Amino acid sequence: MASASITFVLNRLGELAVKEAALLSGVADDIRLLRDKLEWLQTFIQEADQERREGANQYVGLWVRQTRDVAHEVEDVLDEFLRRLDHDTLRQGVPAWRRWLDLAASCTTQVSVRHDLSERMEGIKKRLREISDNVDKYNIRTFRPPAPGASSSANNSTVNTVPAWDEGTDVFGFKDEKKDLEHRLLNSGDTTSVISLVGESGTGKSTLAWEVYDSRVIREHFDVRAWINVPTQIRDDDILYFIYKRLCPNEAYEQNISIPGKVHEALSMYLKDKCYLVMLDGLVNFSNWNSILHGLPKNEKGSRVMIITRLEDKEAAYANPKGGLLNIKHLNKEESSSLFCHRVFGANNQFKGKIFGSRISEFNVQMEKACEGMFKITHGLPLAIVVLAGLLRTKSISEWEEVLKKLESDNEPKQVKKILALSFDDLPSRLKSCFLYFAGMPENLIYNARRLVRLWAAEGFLKPKKAMTMEDIGQNYLKELISRGMIRLVKRDLNGGVWLVAIHDRLHAFAQAEAHEASFLEVHDNADLLAPGVVRRLHLQNYTETYIPMGTTFPKMRSILGDFAEERTQNGQTSFSSIVRAHGPLKKQGNNSDLRYHALHFLPASKFLRVIDLRGLRIKKVPGAIGDMIHVRYLGLRSRSLAELPSSIARLINLQTLDIKRTEVKKVAQAFWEIPTLRHVVANMLGLPKSAGVLNNMQTLTGFLCSDPSGNDIKPLQNMVYLRYLQISGLDQRHWATLGEVFQKLESLMYLHLAGKDIPFKLFTKFTLRRLQILELLGKIDTSDVKEDDQYTLPNVTRIVLKLSLADQKFIDKIGELPSLMELVLSKDSYREEKLLFSDKGFNNVTSLVMDNLTRVSEWIIRPMSIPRIQKIVLSGCSKMEIKLEGKEGEEGLEGLMGDLKEVVVCNMPHEDSIVVKPTNSAFGEKINRVAIKMKSEDITDAMQRDGRWRTGMIAGKMYED
Template structure:
């Protein structure tokens, strides 16, 4: 997103302007002016990025966001040039100090003129971009007061809602989970019990919870029940109102007049009064925020009648919050094992029949890339069921999986569901997560090295009383808790040694990283890259790398993977490289 680029640059400008780099007063004043303009334009960025990502958005909006992003990159480069030439001046006082300043300044008169000229050009460009924002109807978050952009809200369509209606015959591998959850719900202590089902998007949390919720034993056991979709953009009043309505409907009772016009406090009072003497069960599906649970736990009463609350979430932190309740269970949903994955794939791709021998090898390769993610297996199998049973055709599908995820309507649900986790990230984590796109497929990343790379790239923002390494470790832990990063290895005291991302999630962020000019990956099958980029990943082959880099003056770092011979360009003093 443009928001990432501009936020990083603004943070660096603020840091720069806070130090004592005052050697060139004129340049400093102009840099301060750019900083002010960027702070103002940040108010439009969330709205602008949302518009740019809509499929039906105009080309003008997309061009505006792209220009803003590239301008931010130019400013970042200029900040580095400014620091290189002027930030390390002598600090001596008196006559000797004055002479030192003069001797320090003289060699820099030419670069100072060039930087001042570049600053003026960029300031004019940023000003024009700010003026152009009104052309596309971007709404300043300062004007809205709440930080949201109400003028650009898109009707919410839950990409996982269709999974609620999947037939039992199409489901594989959830029976044991289903039996365990039902046992927790209908047996056990009379105290109110909270159950969280935790796992990354696409693991089947929704299907599992819905099959349990609809089970005959469950329906007969509870006096009233409610299934509530929370999602990322919930309104608490709507949540409370839906619970009340579903409770009344479950008992075939008339919903009280005035329910639709009640305020939050009245809704809470009505809900608590109604459910106080009943054994209820509520499923809160797709919970993203910890604040939701901290609110709702006080709304539903502890009535010692065997009531139950179920939440499904991608966030380990949200799932673990139920430990605040005396009676709780946490169900960490795992990926399907290889046997179940293969069974599910054959059900979808071959309509329950056996896989033809000539397609077995490529089919196994496709299933392996799904890494036990049921939603992905079902979508891939469904997409391939429409294709000719031809090995060449299926190999082509596997080789172009990244573009298939972007354009194939059969795979749209995977892309949407996995992308939701990325979209929910705060800006300071988006750059860190996109950085995983720079590593090869199935690559186990050393966490210590990753943290140092984040710091070197400027992604980690300091916190009072903490080192940058400690802050970066917090970032990594949060990505793990959000089910975006998987642990590859740890030691006996639980210290994280290495990590990785799911292969399909990597494909999605690889496309996103290229789209944002964030990074570019050159593998054996690629000959070149047409476009600008900030970071490069050279994997196995260095053919045409030098030419590609020469066409991209904005490049900031290059990582080499599995390279036998390092090109001469990388051995010079002007470029520092890391080889893995």
């Protein structure tokens, strides 16, 4: 990992040489010589890092640590140098004449700063010479040739792996276990029972469980289902709360279930007459186990609770003596080979030619030999197979034998560790930093890819490339890590990119061990550290508290990230009961009686901070001194109690991301909108700016409220010409004309969410928004000025969501003509007429259709050639709807109607037994009912998700939302 530290510093030196050339007078030679020395060291240090891990030479570990410390010292010197020389830029908003006086007065100081930098650089070079002398003195230079599993170009990402990142996660093997699990869930009697799925970490327990959980037979059998990923150190009430929230998201906010005992009471009342299935993935704490099982009602409806745990059989039996155990073992040789080939060559063997090249004729012989070696190494452990396959797919067949030989061992646990280590060592240096970042993320949860990429960009892990945004580069990094099996793709977005990812607990533990050894980051549940003076990245995880004392200072810290127990509120008011439970009675202080807020006084002392991302911590005020922290690139403060930000944040001249979602902040200083580096502003109900600078880097504006009646606060959007994501509410007739003008400038827009009154149809009939892919409209749509020949000009829109739109047939006909539309969601009161017609001309590429709470529609008419490619239909709460098929049996186009239809999800429809399709004897009607799944409204959330695969994390909103 020392090589990654050196790479990072080398990049910083390169950036400094380009951007700050005028400031380097007198020290440029020192920086150049230091850079040359570090480049030479980087050549050797990667192999030394591998030997350090294997313990081949007792001096190697010392050399690696000392070299890494030097790289850190260089980083400290550079950051201090830039901080002290940015005096005039810091004083943004000060009159120009005053800045010139300050600059003149600081000339002597700048000379002193350069002299100080030169002296410190000389000291660093001297230390490097001493380290080099020790290499020879203690005979450290005993490196082997570069390992076959190690990347020969530490700074270049492989290119042949990325295309395979989205390969399907098919389940291989476990046929008997799958049947056994289904039988236990369906046929174990009427009494509520518990099933424990146990096995070694990496055997594929969660993958198998999800395959069963998401199967048709299970969905039809249970009234309600919930899948919860459980992290460590979590309050029992929180697990029960998120089960309740998962089962009935609307009611979870309407009832005050923050009071102790209310969650249990609400769950018992809600589930007492239902056949429910609750899957708890990752539960290992005995006390949690008993409390949760006690909190779920025992009825005679055949309900089931499944616990997926890495506890051994005896431990699980002890924790749950009355429950059934199902132990998941390793794959056999044939199953292992199938999984291995699938992961190496792709589902259709599309990468076979790249790997074998001119030796393709040897495929069968070489593969038999490779599969034999693979099975000896992995012993059929699915995780080991996937990671090994991810490594080998980056190599030619001529390198395979050396890699497999290197991994041979008689010690099975050691072999798995060697596979993980070799795969990690093979990563390019920048990808190593990105992978180790997962070490600070909470275990056993699902992570938002956009947030990860923004954090990586702020940390400086992403290497700029011509004609690519930092966000695109970050997506490529994620895809390569997925392709290599180092992280897992949970869900893609509609743009074909990565949306949600996860990391296996065994890889997570490996990342934590490497990150700790390399002093890359520290993970704690509080800020009481033994050596705060050396901490560079601190990740705080505490799901039992919303307030922790942080009086310690961290002078070298670059990043602080925190996930804390989120306050649960009722109608915007904090529940005092939950605070008392967490902290005990608090002394009243005037009218602000019951709360303790964190003052964040430790922040200004951490002058090198680049990333601040605190979620759930109770914050009321941010210190004004934060404006002096010029290195900050990412500022994330998600706290329900935060209502304002100091005006000094306008001085954060390097800020890229401001994330204040889930706060009450309504405005920021006007000067904030002059920061040229801004890329993402994620808010809740933040007012739009009255003016803005030229923000060519701006990518995201979500959670914004149009508050100016004249619409003048919309005009500054014209200065954000590369904006991709835009979400605005509070719009009405006074704003649409201005917004139409703005759209002509926003040619890069990909996601658009508008909420307001009388949204004009004509807004989308101009030749604008040609790159738009997702359109969400909340509010009535005005089609009064629409002419017959008006057409939409949205050629790339793939998803449309309508709610409260009261659209008419004319509107439906128009959007049906969009050439790329694949997903259509007609939500509550989005259509106002009694008859809804899908004509032969429209919706030719739609594969997913959701109709939810269209209470006015009594008849949905389908023509023979409409929705020909539909695969999934969700019908919910359409209390009057019947489906009418126009055309006769045997008519051209009718015979193959909906030939791709795989699933119809139905709930709260007027006819319990079947969907009414007229004519009632049609083959089409029989097909619809054959693939129909009756579901309860509480479980319809699953069906309305984009691909049906939605796992709820403990902190449901915090991990998933943008």
